[in-house]
Structures are given as structure tokens and as C-alpha cells.
Amino acid sequence: MGIIQTTPTGEMRDNKTAAPHFGGEAVLxxxxxxxxxxxxxxxxxxxxxxxxxxxxxxxxxxxxxxxxxxxxxxxxxxxxxxxxxxxxxxxxxxxxxxxxxxxxxxxxxxxxxxxxxxxxxxxxxxxxxxxxxxxxxxxxxxxxxxxxxxxxxxxxxxxxxxxxxxxxxxxxxxxLIEPMSVGFHAVNRAKVTDIDVVMVIGCGMIGIGAIVRASLRGATVIAVDVDDEKLALARQIGARYTLNSQTQDVHECLQAFTGGFGPDVVVEAVGSIPTYQMAIEEVGFTGRVVCIGYAKSEVSLSTKLFVQKELNIYGSRNALPADFRAVIRFLNTHAFxxxxxxxxxxxxxxxxxxxxxxxxxxxxxxxxxxxx
Ligand SMILES: [Zn+2]
Ligand SMILES: [Zn+2]
Known part of the structure; x- marks a missing residue:
């Protein structure tokens, strides 16, 4: 294996926005x-x-x-x-x-x-x-x-x-940029705006990314999980409401949070049977459902709700370069x-x-x- 040629170390530019140097001098x-x-x-x-x-x-x-x-x-x-x-x-x-x-x-x-x-x-x-x-x-x-x-x-x-x-x-x-980008992408799929109430089911890495971007776009965010620590973090990073689906009545709480309309957008970031069913049942009429969770088994859904509610259902996979850019911009400019x-x-x-x-x-x- 030969020695790999390196280019000379880039000079730091004078302006303050220049990327900092994180070591890795061109030593062999x-x-x-x-x-x-x-x-x-x-x-x-x-x-x-x-x-x-x-x-x-x-x-x-x-x-x-x-x-x-x-x-x-x-x-x-x-x-x-x-x-x-x-x-x-x-x-x-x-x-x-x-x-x-x-x-x-x-x-x-x-x-x-x-x-x-x-x-x-x-x-x-x-x-x-x-x-x-x-x-x-x-x-x-x-x-x-x-x-x-x-x-x-x-x-x-x-x-x-x-x-x-x-x-x-x-x-x-x-x-952490890539997994957050996946959550960012999901929010973009549903074209979330400031007038939306967005329910995010699952507050793992991907769900956290979705909560952050929905909040950045001015939406009202409802975070759902079964772990109170994750919900506390969700609140800290922008969720207006949190809901523990194991200890609280999801439907009743959602009705109260949304004035009876149900959420405009539901992001499914778990990939299980009950959470997919929750997404379809709880989303409001004419709402949008974004599917990121990768369900390992088939899920039985009440398809009449797709029709009655005239739903838009979006798959969301990986992320686009623009989603990476949005995460990087966010992490560079916000205390998080x-x-x-x-x-x-x-x-x-x-x-x-x-x-x-x-x-x-x-x-x-x-x-x-x-x-x-
Ligand atoms: Zn991954
Ligand atoms: Zn291709």
C-alpha cells in the first residue's frame, strides 16, 4: 500500500464564518x-x-x-x-x-x-x-x-x-446530522406550515428531527411517546404538547389540544401496528399522514378513513441534500x-x-x- 498524497493544509480564511480547523494536519x-x-x-x-x-x-x-x-x-x-x-x-x-x-x-x-x-x-x-x-x-x-x-x-x-x-x-x-435529516425530510414531505397542528408519534432520533423542523416552520407540535424522558426533551426542543400513549388517553387529549379537529399532520416515526393505526384514526379530516417508521409486518388499516377523511398519505425515505443543509444550518444557528x-x-x-x-x-x- 503506497503513501497517499495529501494536499497542503487549507489556510484559515480571515472572515469569521470560515470553517474551523478540526486538526488532521496533512501528516502521513x-x-x-x-x-x-x-x-x-x-x-x-x-x-x-x-x-x-x-x-x-x-x-x-x-x-x-x-x-x-x-x-x-x-x-x-x-x-x-x-x-x-x-x-x-x-x-x-x-x-x-x-x-x-x-x-x-x-x-x-x-x-x-x-x-x-x-x-x-x-x-x-x-x-x-x-x-x-x-x-x-x-x-x-x-x-x-x-x-x-x-x-x-x-x-x-x-x-x-x-x-x-x-x-x-x-x-x-x-x-447526528444524517438521522435528524430523515426527520426534517418527513416534515418537508407534508409541506408543513405555521397553521398546522403536527402530531409526531415516536420521539427517537428521527422523531426529534421532525419535531424540530415542524417547530421551525411555526407549526404547533404534539409529541407522542411511551417514555417520559423523551417527552420532556421533546417539550424542550419545541413541542407545545406531549402525550404519553401508555398512561394517557390519546384520543381525548388530541381532541382537547386541537379543539376537536384532530391534527392536520401526523408523522409516524415508530413503525409498529398500533402507531400506524393511531396515525390513520387520529389524523383530522383532510389531513396528511407521513410514514417514516419501517413496519416489519403488515398492518391492517381502516381504509374507509382514507376516503372519508380524504387523506394524503406520504411515504418518507432517507433525506435529500437540502434536508442535510437545513439540519446543518439549524445546528449552526440555534442553541440546541x-x-x-x-x-x-x-x-x-x-x-x-x-x-x-x-x-x-x-x-x-x-x-x-x-x-x-
Ligand atoms: Zn440510519
Ligand atoms: Zn435510482
Whole structure:
């Protein structure tokens, strides 16, 4: 494995908006031939392996991973319940990193030392979604760490187009941009405005993203979960009302909160049978329902309500570059208790134990980050 050429370290510009430098001087740390990576070997089995250092081509960027988040899809893969993932696989698509080196043909908007995240999706350019410009829903999408090898490793090389500058956001916090973008995208799908009452079912990472963006757009937000701590956070970041669906009567509360109209928009961010049924039953007449939760089984729904209420039902998948930009802008310009979304940050060697804790208490975890 040859030495990878690095470009000179980008000079900090004088103006105050210049991206801060997060280290990663162009030293040849990657003279090393192998690097650490986390691998899901078999259901319930995860280990640290050594893999060859990737080589950075002309159109590519070498990033040094700072923090990589575990997504719900990684948990499913670990449990052996993700049909899209073939084991063994290196997981990881929620990325906070620092640029270590850039190839010769990479535009100078990307410089060594920048805090960045990654757009982990691919688009084939040929399917109906791609033809319609909705590349986030590409029929042949291969998300890093799901349908193809991910980046839960010390370094990674990616096409420069997939690298997204995180501006002032630290590499640790940058690992939360992608999952928040998914929630942001859902709110955009329903074209939420200030006159909407938006009910978000599920206050995990994705639901939190939806609550934030619906609040940013001036909507009145009702957050629903079964965990009071998550609901407290939801209130702190913008939900006007919160509802514990285990201890409160959802229908009665919603009627009271909405003056009997029901919510204009319901975002389903859980993916279970009762929450999908709740979404369809509780949404107001002529309302919109956005489906992000990935239900593993078929759900029986009262389709007459689709007709009677003249509902708009939207699927929402992944996120578009504009959604990433919106999250980055939000995190750069608003005080937000982002550390509360990080349940724990562990070494690669402790990743398996952290996964076990998550599997045992799925409702208690926002994000587990692996720190390199
Ligand atoms: Zn994810
Ligand atoms: Zn496509």
C-alpha cells in the first residue's frame, strides 16, 4: 500500500464564518497499512477487525472518522433481522469526521481539517425516483453499512460529492446530522406550515428531527411517546404538547389540544401496528399522514378513513441534500441540547456490549456513538 498524497493544509480564511480547523494536519498517518473497523460478523456477534487502509483517488476524499452512530437499521442487522444486509458487514452511515486528505480533482470547498458528515446513499440515475429528481428514494439505493460496506472504521475514502461540510458543528455532533435529516425530510414531505397542528408519534432520533423542523416552520407540535424522558426533551426542543400513549388517553387529549379537529399532520416515526393505526384514526379530516417508521409486518388499516377523511398519505425515505443543509444550518444557528441525543459514546472494542444494552432497552436510547 503506497503513501497517499495529501494536499497542503487549507489556510484559515480571515472572515469569521470560515470553517474551523478540526486538526488532521496533512501528516502521513495513513502510511499505516491497516486500520481498525467494527464488523457485524453474524447475528449477535460484533468484533473489531483490521482491514487495509483505503486509497484516496483523484476524485475522492480521505476522512478520519471521529464518531459513527448506530442506527436502528444497524441494530436490526446485529439481531439478524435486516433482510437488506448480508453478513458479515461493516456497519456505519451516521458520520462525524475530519478531512484528512483530498484528491487532486476535488474542488477547494473541501479542505483538510474540515468537520464533515457524509451523504450515505447512492442513486442509480435510471429509476423512476431518480428520473423525478427524488434521489433519496432511489429504487436501487445502497446505504453505507446496509446494502454495502459502511464506514465504522478509523478512515474511509468516499467520492467528494458525498462529503458534506458541517461548518462549526464538531465532528462528534456531526454524526447526528444524517438521522435528524430523515426527520426534517418527513416534515418537508407534508409541506408543513405555521397553521398546522403536527402530531409526531415516536420521539427517537428521527422523531426529534421532525419535531424540530415542524417547530421551525411555526407549526404547533404534539409529541407522542411511551417514555417520559423523551417527552420532556421533546417539550424542550419545541413541542407545545406531549402525550404519553401508555398512561394517557390519546384520543381525548388530541381532541382537547386541537379543539376537536384532530391534527392536520401526523408523522409516524415508530413503525409498529398500533402507531400506524393511531396515525390513520387520529389524523383530522383532510389531513396528511407521513410514514417514516419501517413496519416489519403488515398492518391492517381502516381504509374507509382514507376516503372519508380524504387523506394524503406520504411515504418518507432517507433525506435529500437540502434536508442535510437545513439540519446543518439549524445546528449552526440555534442553541440546541444536542448532547442529550447522545446516550453514550464508546470505543470500537465496546461496541458489541453497547449494542446489547440497546437491544435490551430499545426505548431508552437516542444514539450510541462509536468513537475512533
Ligand atoms: Zn440510519
Ligand atoms: Zn435510482
Amino acid at each position: 498517518v495513513h502510511e499505516q497499512e491497516t486500520m481498525k473497523a467494527v464488523q457485524i460478523t453474524a447475528p449477535g456477534q460484533m468484533q473489531v477487525i483490521r482491514v487495509p487502509m483505503p486509497h484516496c483517488g483523484d476524485d475522492e476524499v480521505l476522512i478520519r472518522l471521529s464518531h459513527v452512530g448506530f442506527c436502528g437499521s444497524d441494530l436490526n442487522t446485529y439481531r439478524g433481522g435486516n433482510p437488506m444486509a448480508k453478513l458479515p458487514v461493516i456497519p456505519g452511515h451516521e458520520v462525524g469526521a475530519v478531512i484528512q486528505a483530498v484528491g487532486n480533482k476535488v474542488p477547494d470547498v473541501l479542505t483538510v481539517g474540515m468537520s464533515v458528515t457524509v451523504n450515505p446513499y447512492t442513486a442509480c440515475g435510471r429509476c423512476a425516483s431518480c428520473r423525478n429528481g427524488r434521489v433519496n428514494a432511489c429504487e436501487h439505493n445502497e446505504t453505507l453499512g446496509v446494502q454495502r460496506s459502511g464506514v465504522m472504521s478509523e478512515f474511509a475514502v468516499l467520492p467528494w460529492q458525498k462529503i458534506i461540510p458541517a461548518e462549526q458543528i464538531t465532528p462528534k455532533h456531526a454524526a 441540547p444536542i448532547d442529550r441525543l447522545i446516550t453514550e459514546s464508546v470505543a470500537p472494542e465496546q461496541a458489541a456490549e453497547a449494542m446489547e444494552r440497546w437491544a435490551a432497552h430499545p426505548g431508552k436510547v437516542f444514539r450510541i456513538l462509536v468513537q475512533f
